[in-house]
Amino acid sequence: MLSPRAGRRFSPSDLVDFVIVGSGAAGGILAKELSVAGCSVVVLEQGPRLTPADFDHDEFGTMYQMKLANNPVTQPHSFRASVSDTARQTMAVIYGRLVGGSNAHFTGNFWRLRPIDFNEASVLGGVPGAALVDWPITYAELEPYYTKAEWELGVSGAPGPFDAPRSRPYPMPPLPVKSSGVLMEKGARALGLHPQPTPMAINSQPYNGRPPCQHCGFCLFFMCEYGAKSTSMAVMLPLAEATGRCEIRPGSYVARVETNDAGRATGVTYFDGKKRLQLQRAKAVVLCANGAETPRLLLNSSSSRFPDGLANSSGAVGKHLMFNTYFGVNAQFDQPLNEFKSVQNTRMVQDFYETDPKRGFYGGGAIDARFDRYPISFALTGLPPGTAAWGEDFAKTLSHQFTRSMFFGTHGTSLPVETNSISIDPSLKDAWGLPCMRVTYYDHPDDLKCAEFLAARASEIAQAAGAIKTWPERVLPQTLTVHLLGTCRMGNDAKASVIDRFHRTHDVPNLFICDGSSMVTSSRGQPTETISALAFRAGEHIAAFARRGEI
Amino acid sequence: MSDLVARRSFLRAMAAAGAAWAAADLLQVEDALAWALDQKRKPGAAFTALTAEQARVVDAIASRILPSAEGRPGAHEAGVVHFIDKALATFKAAQKPLYVEGIQSLDRDAAVPAGFTSLTAAQQDDLLRHVERTPFFQAIRFDTIVGMFALPSWGGNRDSLGWHMLGFEHQPQFQPPFGVYDAEANARR
Numbered sequence: 001m002l003s004p005r006a007g008r009r010f011s012p013s014d015l016v017d018f019v020i021v022g023s024g025a026a027g028g029i030l031a032k033e034l035s036v037a038g039c040s041v042v043v044l045e046q047g048p049r050l051t052p053a054d055f056d057h058d059e060f061g062t063m064y065q066m067k068l069a070n071n072p073v074t075q076p077h078s079f080r081a082s083v084s085d086t087a088r089q090t091m092a093v094i095y096g097r098l099v100g101g102s103n104a105h106f107t108g109n110f111w112r113l114r115p116i117d118f119n120e121a122s123v124l125g126g127v128p129g130a131a132l133v134d135w136p137i138t139y140a141e142l143e144p145y146y147t148k149a150e151w152e153l154g155v156s157g158a159p160g161p162f163d164a165p166r167s168r169p170y171p172m173p174p175l176p177v178k179s180s181g182v183l184m185e186k187g188a189r190a191l192g193l194h195p196q197p198t199p200m201a202i203n204s205q206p207y208n209g210r211p212p213c214q215h216c217g218f219c220l221f222f223m224c225e226y227g228a229k230s231t232s233m234a235v236m237l238p239l240a241e242a243t244g245r246c247e248i249r250p251g252s253y254v255a256r257v258e259t260n261d262a263g264r265a266t267g268v269t270y271f272d273g274k275k276r277l278q279l280q281r282a283k284a285v286v287l288c289a290n291g292a293e294t295p296r297l298l299l300n301s302s303s304s305r306f307p308d309g310l311a312n313s314s315g316a317v318g319k320h321l322m323f324n325t326y327f328g329v330n331a332q333f334d335q336p337l338n339e340f341k342s343v344q345n346t347r348m349v350q351d352f353y354e355t356d357p358k359r360g361f362y363g364g365g366a367i368d369a370r371f372d373r374y375p376i377s378f379a380l381t382g383l384p385p386g387t388a389a390w391g392e393d394f395a396k397t398l399s400h401q402f403t404r405s406m407f408f409g410t411h412g413t414s415l416p417v418e419t420n421s422i423s424i425d426p427s428l429k430d431a432w433g434l435p436c437m438r439v440t441y442y443d444h445p446d447d448l449k450c451a452e453f454l455a456a457r458a459s460e461i462a463q464a465a466g467a468i469k470t471w472p473e474r475v476l477p478q479t480l481t482v483h484l485l486g487t488c489r490m491g492n493d494a495k496a497s498v499i500d501r502f503h504r505t506h507d508v509p510n511l512f513i514c515d516g517s518s519m520v521t522s523s524r525g526q527p528t529e530t531i532s533a534l535a536f537r538a539g540e541h542i543a544a545f546a547r548r549g550e551i
Numbered sequence: 552m553s554d555l556v557a558r559r560s561f562l563r564a565m566a567a568a569g570a571a572w573a574a575a576d577l578l579q580v581e582d583a584l585a586w587a588l589d590q591k592r593k594p595g596a597a598f599t600a601l602t603a604e605q606a607r608v609v610d611a612i613a614s615r616i617l618p619s620a621e622g623r624p625g626a627h628e629a630g631v632v633h634f635i636d637k638a639l640a641t642f643k644a645a646q647k648p649l650y651v652e653g654i655q656s657l658d659r660d661a662a663v664p665a666g667f668t669s670l671t672a673a674q675q676d677d678l679l680r681h682v683e684r685t686p687f688f689q690a691i692r693f694d695t696i697v698g699m700f701a702l703p704s705w706g707g708n709r710d711s712l713g714w715h716m717l718g719f720e721h722q723p724q725f726q727p728p729f730g731v732y733d734a735e736a737n738a739r740r
Contacts, residue, residue, distance in 0.1 A: 052562075052565060052570065056558065057702065057721065058702045059702065060705055061705075065642070176729075177736050179732035180732075182732045182733045209571060210569075211569040211570055212568075214568055214724040215729070216723055216724060226564075228568075228570075234572075336718070338718075338729050341730075342725060342727070375714060376696060376700045376701060378700075379699070379717075380693070389692065390616040390617070390683070395617045396623075398717060402717040402718050403717075403730070
């Protein structure tokens with residue numbers, strides 16, 4: 001499986017049916033769906049192709065030197081909190097840069113949206129300062145594809161009391177509960193809440209030829225050696241290559257989507273590993289490059305026919321960027337939890353999912369019980385304020401608390417705000433000479449209120465669980481994210497959205513987009529299953545278009 | 552356990568768990584790891600970026616940031632100074648002047664001919680308290696933590712002593728129960 005020897009090889013001059021940019025959650029699924037449907041597919045991935053023998057548990061290299069992420073030196077970007085500020089170069093956006101994308105080293109949280117996520121704007125009315133709109137599809141339309149994602153990839157879970165209706169149960173039972181999960185159950189039940197097993201795209205038992213989780217503890221930011229994490233890398237890309245119709249081409253840094261005088265996409269120009277420009281010809285182009293790189297690529301693909309960027313007649317490309325809020329509460333307990341073992345989290349509470357007008361702000365979210373800090377991060381940020389920063393007390397406290405600490409993570413909504421965006425930095429260029437992205441972001445006031453609300457609930461749960469000490473993270477406007485959503489949103493109105501309900505761009509008939517950028521609302525903090533379901537649905541429709549000669 | 556030994560035990564566990572994608576390359580990888588381990592065991596030069604005297608000061612400071620105690624290894628035992636030397640010779644070379652100046656300054660502040668390292672632990676702590684907000688101290692604190700807890704291949708965390716100090720175990724497999732609070736729930740499984 002997943003050997004560089006596998007798969008078909010095409011020449012850039014071959015006219016393939018599809019070139020897909022990006023190999024993550026959406027790109028991997030689309031590669032599989034389109035190649036299984038009989039189409040020829042080339043997947044361009046900027047990062048390297050790694051095999052399990054390359055995987056390691058190098059916290060410093062991975063989390064502090066970003067060796068698997070977008071490289072801040074060769075492909076920098078800038079950030080500003082407001083359109084009136086001058087952006088400065090920084091690290092605001094982190095995504096996986098390898099075959100398999102961010103999905104290869106994601107935590108595994110796999111939550112569905114609920115029906116209300118799709119029509120919240122019409123149910124609630126608008127929210128001042130936000131461009132909250134309904135999705136052009138409903139939960140019922142996406143439900144079969146959530147089910148497909150869960151069964152084709154492999155998800156462990158059990159239904160919770162507030163879950164959206166499902167047509168089929170989870171394919172695998174939940175993973176074994178951790179101490180953090182038991183404590184969350186205790187605290188939440190004491191408060192009358194409804195803790196439930198966290199659905200995870202990680203095998204709890206052998207599934208489709210892949211082994212179950214071995215509980216080594218390295219899910220977040222790491223790839224799974226065992227292939228127990230149900231990712232594009234482990235599941236979808238091997239199936240795509242096995243068709244003999246799909247090539248995954250690593251080290252391919254895409255510069256432009258090319259178009260002709262008729263306004264149709266003709267292929268994709270990219271730099272190969274030796275920085276030589278290549279043109280991969282294709283009948284149609286599918287962008288799955290994530291919610292930051294997809295709009296950057298469109299904006300960098302402007303031409304005389306498309307002066308404001310490709311597929312951007314609406315002006316919506318890059319706008320409505322949503323991060324999700326992620327804060328939480330640290331807690332220390334009397335006895336060892338040993339949270340470094342097994343998956344990141346096993347229990348969550350979704351009682352606060354829906355917007356409640358009585359709270360006085362839009363939004364909602366969930367709280368999960370998790371381990372978030374490997375050893376270096378724990379030593380740098382895992383102790384309460386006021387703890388000695390060095391010396392005997394520091395060493396003693398670290399030594400005592402590492403196994404006794406956990407984190408109640410809060411995952412909340414972000415509103416689509418027009419000025420929160422990916423645009424092109426006026427001066428910054430990357431190592432390939434391409435204009436870099438500029439991130440503009442400031443959380444909507446309701447998002448911060450919602451995050452404060454969730455953190456207060458998390459503190460209550462921690463205390464009811466018997467924590468001997470709790471301290472919340474400060475809720476501040478966010479300047480760093482791994483969730484990149486909403487920047488090419490889906491809609492029926494070509495003047496206000498970038499893609500239609502089938503992921504076809506309104507402006508270019510043979511250009512499709514499917515990734516976090518397609519999302520109209522932000523989810524309650526865990527978008528991956530929705531991106532996966534959208535990709536299965538898009539794959540089915542795009543394959544049908546191809547069969548009918550409509551690409 | 553060194554990284555290489557750990558990597559090998561992960562690979563074996565992968566194959567044993569039935570991870571088909573690991574099996575093909577396992578023998579090849581095992582050979583490469585055995586060779587790398589052999590190379591690693593050969594003693595190399597003591598320090599690259601730091602002089603022996605500078606290294607003694609760095610070791611002394613790191614040992615005050617994460618001191619050892621009975622039954623608890625500290626930065627000295629984990630060889631943090633070797634991580635810092637390696638870092639200053641490579642990816643942190645730009646910070647070497649900060650280190651050199653910080654070391655000189657502490658030796659001056661010690662006000663004894665034999666310098667900072669000849670002071671008692673309490674005297675060293677007093678001097679460090681005066682500089683704890685300086686860029687030099689912030690850098691060496693960060694580097695001491697990384698050298699203590701990063702994967703041993705970065706040059707520190709000798710014999711995983713930093714991880715032992717925390718109670719962190721790096722193993723290919725664990726079985727429930729994981730901690731005290733889930734013992735009962737997992738016993739029922």
